[in-house]
Amino acid sequence: MEEEKTASRTCRLNNKLGLHARPASVLARKANEFEAEIRIALADGGEEVNAKSIMEIMMLAAECGAELHVTAKGEDAEEALDAIEQHLTNNFGEE
Amino acid sequence: MPSNNTSQTTSEKNESNSDQPTVRLRGIGVSAGIVMGRVLYFGQELESVPERELSQDEVESEVSRFQEALNLSYAQLEEIKEHVAEVLGEKDASIFDAHMMLVADQVIHDEVVSGIREQRRNAEFVYKDVVSRYTEALQDMKDSYVRDRLTDIRDVASRVIRNLQGDEVQEIHQLSSPRVVVAHDLSPSDTASMEHEQVLGFITAIGSRTSHTALVARSSGIPAVVGAKDILKYAVNGDFIIFDGNRGDVIIRPSEEDVSYYEKRMEEQDHWFRNIEKEVALPPITLDGFRVQLSANIELPEEVENIKKSYGVGIGLFRTEYLFVNQSELPTEQEQFEAYRQVTQEILPQSVIIRTVDIGGDKFLSHIQTPNELNPFLGVRAVRFSLAKPDIFMTQLRAILRASAYGKVRVMFPMIGTVEETKSVVAYVKEAQNQLRDEGYDFNRYLDIGIMVELPASAMLADQLAPHVDFFSIGTNDLIQYTLAADRANPEIAYLYQPSHPSIIRLMHNVVRAAYDHGKWVSVCGEMAADPVLIPLIMGMGIHELSMSSVALGPVKRLIRRMRMYEAEEMLQSVFACETSDEVYQLCEQFVQERAPELLPG
Incomplete structure (x- = not known):
């Protein structure tokens, strides 16, 4: 069996209000476009959550400026991380 | 508050x-x-839900019952989203995308389905149990903005539960x-x-x-x-x-x-409203021929249509807080510009006075960390907030100036207390004008600049502030609150909040004299202007411009049409001799009693 690709990186959350319902839904929707399993945690510790679940993302008490550690496991892991990073740093297309 | x-x-x-x-x-x-x-x-x-034990052969039908409730909830939210998008636009409707995602959340779904199978309990019981674990964890977080997320989750969860229980979900738009x-x-x-x-x-x-x-x-x-x-x-x-x-x-x-x-x-x-409405179209002219300029205070652009149709007056105070408060993001220049332009164009041929944002005190932004002030009404409020956040301030000024190309716009700054602040806001307006000119935007380069006089400091200093501005607008609510140091929302001392207090009358009179000495105009835009009983007082001081909430326009006009200017001026002379606000109020009441007794509260 081929070994699954794993990738991870740390991104900075630039959304002013943190991951409240609206950005969390954008993030979860994006994560659901990928095959890979994607997990997010605060870089300075704390529980990992499933990036495909809006509920779990909302539980990350991530404030603006927080460093987030994102891990993806699966065929499209790199692409998934690119997409997630773009959303986190570009405020989910919000102003 | x-x-x-x-x-x-x-x-x-x-x-x-x-x-x-x-x-x-x-x-x-x-x-x-x-x-x-x-x-x-x-x-x-989250209502309490019954707990029911399932027999083994009920389990799978319970799982599908749960999935049907999710589908139904999703469809209902989709419909609400479309409705809100029509009324408010896509941006405001996007919160329902988040609600739909919460219904469709795979993690919650899987937890509930395995919960139903393992615990052999009914779907609503397991679902509520799963959701509660999340809401309880959120509840423990101290940040109020994190706790806001609870509202969204509870909203969705209670819909799913009601659908599971077969309760009709009462849609408010239906x-x-x-x-x-x-x-x-x-x-x-x-x-x-x-x-x-x-x-x-x-x-x-x-x-x-x-x-x-x-x-x-x-x-x-x-x-x-x-x-x-x-x-x-x-x-x-x-x-x-x-x-x-x-x-x-x-x-x-x-x-x-x-x-x-x-x-x-x-x-x-x-009966009373029908009577007032009959006079709505008549001009606000006193029996001795003085025409009073009446205008309306608004809090939302949607009010303009009715004001224009029913009263035909301009806007003496356009509060802009609604753009900032209860919003998840700061409004962009373009969003603000469109809101200001809409009001500016709709109210034509009348004018609009746009007031820069009055945040602080009891109104806070959810997206800006505001320091916990011991005394927010004496803290970073209104123009102090704007001056402390130059980028937010400039964005608003640019939007107002751009709107000024489309009609008759004036700008006004709240809570000015000093000459330095006045000079500073004027300099910001100039700077915004320079930027816009360089970028090729149209704007009114002779835009009237005014300040709210609502601190005792600016009322005392009116003669030195007047040379720097085009107009004063007296904000009586705050002027009274700050002069008498009484929060009217505090029932223990609400009795001290006295619009007819001699100190208020002296301060206002000082402002009027200073304005006229310098050839500037002055209006009143606080609630004092909306109380017919106090109108003779304001007019007696020589103020001929009154801005108020639209419901007060009818009663105030009725009194104006039944009084003479010189009578109000005469009454003011007796008012100056009064020691208490009760004495002042009684003189005013008597004035109204003799001319339009139907305006007095029964």
């Missing part, structure tokens, strides 16, 4: 349609009018008959999801005069009481209720005596 001035008494009187006793509450009346009707509870509380909407609090997306014709009134458990519910209620002419603390404890769906959006009285399951008393008051009110 304290909003817990709730008092409550219960009586044992039984009602024919209910075995529960009458309950009387008092909240803060924020939008006038008396309403009788049935309660529609609009809530996000009500068969108008109801009194009762809630803990209402958000912009809540009120946007309602057909206003279906809403008789609002009663909320929390809130103040400036909360979203109050704003929407006043702008749509829907009576409302906020801060009725125990309303959710006593009122349930379908209860008959009476409330007075002026005094803040709420009666749940009223007695027959209550009903007939309020029916009589409603009739009087109707």
Whole structure:
């Protein structure tokens, strides 16, 4: 069996209000476009959550400026991380 | 602001349609009018659900029952989203995308399905248990903005549970008959999801005069009481209720005596409004030929249409807080520009005075960390906030200036206290003009710049402020509050909040003299201008421009058309000799009594 690709990186959350319902839904929707399993945690510790679940993302008490550690496991892991990073740093297309 | 001035008494009187006793509450009346009707509870509380053990062969049908409830909830939210998108636009509707995602959340789904299978319990019980684990964890977080997320989750969860229990989910935009909407609090997306014709009134458990519910209620002419603390404890769906959006009285399951008393008051009110309406088209001219400039205060652009149609006056105070408060993001220059331009164009040929944002005090932004101030009304509020956040300030000024190319716009700054602040805001306007000119935008380069006189400091200093500005607008609410050091929302000292206090009259008179000495104009835009009894006082000082909430325009005009300017000036001379606000008020009342007694409260 081929070994699954794993990738991870740390991104900075630039959304002013943190991951409240609206950005969390954008993030979860994006994560659901990928095959890979994607997990997010605060870089300075704390529980990992499933990036495909809006509920779990909302539980990350991530404030603006927080460093987030994102891990993806699966065929499209790199692409998934690119997409997630773009959303986190570009405020989910919000102003 | 304290909003817990709730008092409550219960009586044992039984009602024919209910075995529960009458309950009387008092909240803060924020939008006038008396309403009788049935309660529609609009809530996000997670109701308690029954626990039922399943037999093994019931399990899979319970799983599919759960999935059907999710599908139904999703479809309902989709429909609401479309409705809100039509009313408010896509941006405001996007919160329902998040709600739909919550319904479709795979993690929750899987947890509930395996919960049903393993615990052999009914779907609503397991679902509530799963959701509660999340809400409880959120509840433990101290940040209030994190706790805001609870509202969204509870909202969705209670919908799913109601669908599971086969309860009809009462969609507020599909009500068969108008109801009194009762809630803990209402958000912009809540009120946007309602057909206003279906809403008789609002009663909320929390809130103040400036909360979203109050704003929407006043702008749509829907009576409302906020801060009725125990309303959710006593009122349930379908209860008959009476409330007075002026005094803040709420009666749940009223007695027959209550009903007939309020029916009589409603009739009087109707009669009175019809009388006033007859005169709406007549000009505000005194018997001795002085024309008074009346204009309206607005809190939302939607109010303009009615003001234009019903009163034909301009806007003397366009509050811009609604763009900033209760929003998840700061408004962009373009969004602000479009809002200002819309009002500017719609109100033509009349003018609009746009006031830069008055945040702080009791109005806070959810997206900017505001320091916890011991005394926010003496803190970073209004123009102090703007000057402390130059990027936000410039964005607003640029938007206002760009709108000035489309009609008659003036700009006004709240809470100015010093000459330095005045010079500073004028310099910001110049800077914004330079930027826009370099970028090739149109704007009015002779835009009138005014300041609100609402601190005793600026009232005393009016002669030195006048050379720097084009006009003054006296904001009486804050002027009274700051001069007498009395918060009118605090029932213990509300008696000190006295619009007719001699100190207020002296300060205002000082402002008027200074303005006229320097050839500047002066108006009054506080609630003092909306009380017909105090109009002779204001006019006697020589103020001929009054801006007020639109409901007051009729009564105020009625008095103006029945009085003479020189009589008001004469009365002012006697007022100067008064020592107390009661003496002043009695003189004013007598003045009105002799000319338009129907304007005095019965």
